[in-house]
Amino acid sequence: MTAEFVTPAASDLPGRPVPYVLAAGDGERAHLFDQLFTVLLSADETQGQFGVFTMEAPRGQAVPVHSHPDVHEIFYVLDGRVRVVVEDGEGEKIDRVLTTGDFGYVPAGHRHSFRVESHRARTLGVNTGGFERFFAAAGEPTSSRMPPATPVVPSPEQLGDAARRFRNDFDFGARFIE
Amino acid sequence: MTAEFVTPAASDLPGRPVPYVLAAGDGERAHLFDQLFTVLLSADETQGQFGVFTMEAPRGQAVPVHSHPDVHEIFYVLDGRVRVVVEDGEGEKIDRVLTTGDFGYVPAGHRHSFRVESHRARTLGVNTGGFERFFAAAGEPTSSRMPPATPVVPSPEQLGDAARRFRNDFDFGARFIE
Numbered sequence: 001m002t003a004e005f006v007t008p009a010a011s012d013l014p015g016r017p018v019p020y021v022l023a024a025g026d027g028e029r030a031h032l033f034d035q036l037f038t039v040l041l042s043a044d045e046t047q048g049q050f051g052v053f054t055m056e057a058p059r060g061q062a063v064p065v066h067s068h069p070d071v072h073e074i075f076y077v078l079d080g081r082v083r084v085v086v087e088d089g090e091g092e093k094i095d096r097v098l099t100t101g102d103f104g105y106v107p108a109g110h111r112h113s114f115r116v117e118s119h120r121a122r123t124l125g126v127n128t129g130g131f132e133r134f135f136a137a138a139g140e141p142t143s144s145r146m147p148p149a150t151p152v153v154p155s156p157e158q159l160g161d162a163a164r165r166f167r168n169d170f171d172f173g174a175r176f177i178e
Numbered sequence: 179m180t181a182e183f184v185t186p187a188a189s190d191l192p193g194r195p196v197p198y199v200l201a202a203g204d205g206e207r208a209h210l211f212d213q214l215f216t217v218l219l220s221a222d223e224t225q226g227q228f229g230v231f232t233m234e235a236p237r238g239q240a241v242p243v244h245s246h247p248d249v250h251e252i253f254y255v256l257d258g259r260v261r262v263v264v265e266d267g268e269g270e271k272i273d274r275v276l277t278t279g280d281f282g283y284v285p286a287g288h289r290h291s292f293r294v295e296s297h298r299a300r301t302l303g304v305n306t307g308g309f310e311r312f313f314a315a316a317g318e319p320t321s322s323r324m325p326p327a328t329p330v331v332p333s334p335e336q337l338g339d340a341a342r343r344f345r346n347d348f349d350f351g352a353r354f355i356e
Contacts, residue, residue: 017286019285021262021281021282024279024281041283049228072227074218094198102199103205105198105223107197107223128228
């Protein structure tokens with residue numbers, strides 16, 4: 001990994017509730033595993049209400065099963081195909097391949113996983129305010145505008161610290177997508 | 179306007195915080211002026227935190243200048259070009275044509291307007307929970323999957339009632355986009 005990919009991006013976000021615009025791709029960018037996350041709006045601009053981010057990744061492995069007890073989250077597919085598996089209240093799984101324009105909702109506390117099933121995919125996410133900065137905490141801030149050429153795999157310590165700080169519970173023993 | 183266009187669409191939303199998915203175009207649809215609004219997620223599913231909707235409209239007139247004192251709102255352009263004008267805290271205007279992938283933020287209380295500048299445009303909106311149902315209240319629920327063939331213009335009474343109920347303050351004397 002070359003130096004320019006680990007330079008933290010200067011935040012384009014104002015940090016308080018003022019009007020602003022961002023050109024496509026601008027925002028707080030971070031690499032985590034094979035994904036590029038770009039935060040467009042954070043709890044700081046919404047008085048803690050919600051955050052907004054985009055995710056771009058190539059076809060790859062499933063994200064480890066996880067849940068966040070305080071955080072509601074949506075997936076809106078901007079481009080490509082993403083398989084999303086979410087556990088409902090009875091332990092049954094909703095298992096669906098979402099394509100462009102499709103929408104998925106994961107309420108607080110529901111275990112879920114997803115996997116990109118197309119060459120590349122892009123999604124837009126919205127979450128209960130604050131969680132949007134998990135990705136930079138678990139991975140690496142970046143000035144790159146592409147998903148990482150080599151996966152950014154955090155140490156167990158870094159991933160554990162970020163998971164505790166953002167109350168994101170991983171269940172590494174579970175496998176929702178074979 | 180023919181009968182099938184005024185049939186209220188059955189809601190595809192569960193009304194409580196459970197996992198669900200929607201295919202592109204599904205959701206609570208409503209016509210207002212020349213716009214098709216589709217609510218994908220409401221305050222009922224997010225414990226009041228946020229709502230998510232899409233908007234599709236052809237090139238047309240500017241939306242009347244308005245502001246909502248309790249509601250933060252984003253514009254994310256899915257397709258096309260949309261001119262957005264938002265007043266900052268000093269009365270200066272941010273005036274920008276947003277295109278696919280661009281993002282705009284309108285915090286609570288800031289007057290704003292927008293106009294579709296391309297043949298058609300689609301945006302995704304996120305708002306403080308509850309506001310997402312303003313569009314159906316001001317316009318008409320619909321089962322149609324297209325913007326209205328003829329603009330749906332509410333009576334001053336209907337628009338006024340919806341505006342009061344959702345605390346959406348129109349400023350018909352102001353013009354941000356000529």
